[in-house]
Amino acid sequence: MSGAEVLEWIGALPFAVAIRRSATLYLFANAAHILSIGIIVGAILPLDLRLLGFFGKVPVAVVGPYLSRAAAVGVALAIITGFCLFSVRPVEYAGNPAFLTKITLLSLGIVNAALLHMTPQWRAAVKGGPLSMRVRLSALLSMVIWTGAVLAGRWIGFLLE
Template sequence: MEAVEWIGTLPFAVAIRRSALLYLFVNAAHILSIGIVVGAILPLDLRLIGFFGKVPVATIGPYLSRAAATGVILAIVTGFCLFSVRPLEYAGNAAFLTKITLLVLGIVNAVLLHLTPQWRAVVKGGPLSWRVRLSALISMAVWTGAVLAGRWIGFLSE
């Protein structure tokens, strides 16, 4: 818990806590980052499970994967900044812990998928395997759950 408490003493944490305007911008950046993640992952997942069959995965897969990865990195950075404002409170918040767990699961799912020969085949125009489709279904559930858990955080902190 000392490490968690220490996070709240970092200069950027103090600055965000002291400035409502800075908090507003960091919070907005976090929301926009989440928008990038969901806006890239959900269309890709829908395509991978069989919707929008005329759209080639070889065309959109690499692009949307990179966009989602960028959004995840930005969301982690901005989320850490928001966490630093009240680290002890968030560390004990069940919704926050659920969100972090789902975030890790979503990242692991994506990394594991991208390491498979099935993914390499589909982005080269090959068929959609059950492994790719299953990963897309898991992804949709996990990332939607992470967004819901994120919204739930505020309700448990009041």
């Protein structure tokens, strides 16, 4: 199956057709996507700021695991709701530079978080240990990546028709 055929297949999925035909369903899918992005940003930015040394009285051991899990839930919800929105106009989105930038940044953000969580420096930090340069650099990179993903997401609509 070619890429174009896959995109056409996605656009023909029953839920894609239903969302395309119903302004109300589209509204709910869009609102759910925005709320999931709020969960991501609301979890990741405070965690990244703490890892960079702000809010020093807040223990990383307390907020690190909680905010990481909250961000992961937000990412999962954003992917699900984003796919629903993508399915409405898959051919147009697949050719949209802002969408492609957003997907790339989303992937980089997930990889950055996964790599950080596999390091001994992260495990030490969430046990109350010091915040290593590796942890701090990952937090700074995370802030840049996720902010960029949000900006790219807003840019998508300006490049469609």
